Amino acid sequence: SSYDTGGHAHFLLKEIHEQPTSVERTLSGRVDERFSTAHLGGLNMDAREARAFTRVKILGCGSAYYSGELGAQLIEELARIPAHAEPASEFRYRNPVIEADTLYIAVSQSGETYDTLAAVQEIKRKGGRVLGVVNTVGSAIARECDGGMYLHAGPEISVASTKAFTSTSIAFALIALHLGRVRDLSPADGRRICAGLKAIPDQIREILAQEKEIAELAGKYADHPGMMFVGRVRGWPVAREGAQKLKEVSYVHAEAYPASELKHGPLALIGPDLPTVAVVPDDELLEKNLTTLGEIRARRGPVLMVGHTRPDPKLAEDAILVPRNEPELDPILLGIPLQLFAYYAAVALERDVDKPRNLAKSVTVE
Numbered sequence: 001s002s003y004d005t006g007g008h009a010h011f012l013l014k015e016i017h018e019q020p021t022s023v024e025r026t027l028s029g030r031v032d033e034r035f036s037t038a039h040l041g042g043l044n045m046d047a048r049e050a051r052a053f054t055r056v057k058i059l060g061c062g063s064a065y066y067s068g069e070l071g072a073q074l075i076e077e078l079a080r081i082p083a084h085a086e087p088a089s090e091f092r093y094r095n096p097v098i099e100a101d102t103l104y105i106a107v108s109q110s111g112e113t114y115d116t117l118a119a120v121q122e123i124k125r126k127g128g129r130v131l132g133v134v135n136t137v138g139s140a141i142a143r144e145c146d147g148g149m150y151l152h153a154g155p156e157i158s159v160a161s162t163k164a165f166t167s168t169s170i171a172f173a174l175i176a177l178h179l180g181r182v183r184d185l186s187p188a189d190g191r192r193i194c195a196g197l198k199a200i201p202d203q204i205r206e207i208l209a210q211e212k213e214i215a216e217l218a219g220k221y222a223d224h225p226g227m228m229f230v231g232r233v234r235g236w237p238v239a240r241e242g243a244q245k246l247k248e249v250s251y252v253h254a255e256a257y258p259a260s261e262l263k264h265g266p267l268a269l270i271g272p273d274l275p276t277v278a279v280v281p282d283d284e285l286l287e288k289n290l291t292t293l294g295e296i297r298a299r300r301g302p303v304l305m306v307g308h309t310r311p312d313p314k315l316a317e318d319a320i321l322v323p324r325n326e327p328e329l330d331p332i333l334l335g336i337p338l339q340l341f342a343y344y345a346a347v348a349l350e351r352d353v354d355k356p357r358n359l360a361k362s363v364t365v366e
């Protein structure tokens with residue numbers, strides 16, 4: 001059942017392992033291969049309405065916000081609509097301008113996060129249209145929204161979100177595909193994304209099969225006082241969520257930075273005591289990322305690379321490789337090993353993995 005650890009040491013590990021099937025549930029009935037699009041009846045929006053938006057604004061807190069950043073990237077790439085994510089907790093307090101031609105999307109696993117709910121209510125008060133990407137059916141945020149998508153990821157018990165994060169990213173890929181196909185995304189590109197989505201569950205299984213190696217790496221890096229996480233463009237939200245996961249469950253200080261910004265400040269921190277986890281997909285930014293790794297190594301900073309091809313050992317002494325999907329969808333897979341990395345770092349440090357200190361699963365107060 002969802003409410004016992006099913007033989008796993010912790011709910012967190014169980015939920016990481018559930019992802020091939022929780023992703024299948026998020027995808028189920030929604031990939032329309034015939035017309036190379038996504039079938040999303042719950043959006044309550046016809047093609048003409050879906051074409052009319054000139055901007056997308058995504059709101060959530062914590063991991064939901066980071067998955068929103070990944071979602072914004074997907075929507076901008078596939079649908080070519082300017083898209084941006086913002087913490088709902090900030091948005092609700094800054095008297096935001098609500099625009100009639102912006103599509104607002106609220107993200108929440110629990111559907112009960114008060115800051116996100118308050119943001120939705122503020123948008124609605126000002127006449128904006130809000131969709132929900134929510135896991136818990138019938139929750140407060142789901143009820144308040146004008147339509148949306150349920151993740152169907154199943155109950156998530158561990159405070160640190162894993163399967164809900166991944167399913168939210170899948171939901172955004174479907175929304176981006178749908179918005180793309182009512183605009184300028186070609187049928188061929190739509191077909192490519194449909195096939196990529198369908199391949200993800202088995203590719204997650206391949207990544208989970210590397211659990212033992214990832215656990216060893218986590219044990220090796222866990223005794224450093226802090227870690228840097230870097231990524232560029234598609235890799236950036238992955239780095240942010242990877243750092244978030246590590247600090248939540250292991251209490252190791254983790255800072256995420258765009259790889260491109262390292263030289264504008266945090267490079268001063270780099271040295272033998274501060275390892276870097278670098279998210280480096282084999283995309284058009286590969287060379288740029290490898291240059292950054294060279295800059296880190298020149299300061300004797302240890303590097304663990306997560307990517308597609310084994311790097312020159314001079315640039316990264318350790319690497320975790322994931323299977324390649326379509327470039328737009330690769331970030332979803334690159335995030336999976338970082339969940340195992342955080343989990344095993346927390347285990348090595350004997351932390352209270354499922355209930356980290358000072359945190360609650362859903363924050364229903366201001």
Ligand code: G6P
Pocket residue numbers: 061062063064107108109110111112113116159160161359360361362363
């Ligand atoms: C809390 C949890 C986080 C979670 C965030 C948003 O802060 O500790 O793990 O990402 O709430 O939760 P939601 O249920 O809205 O996705």
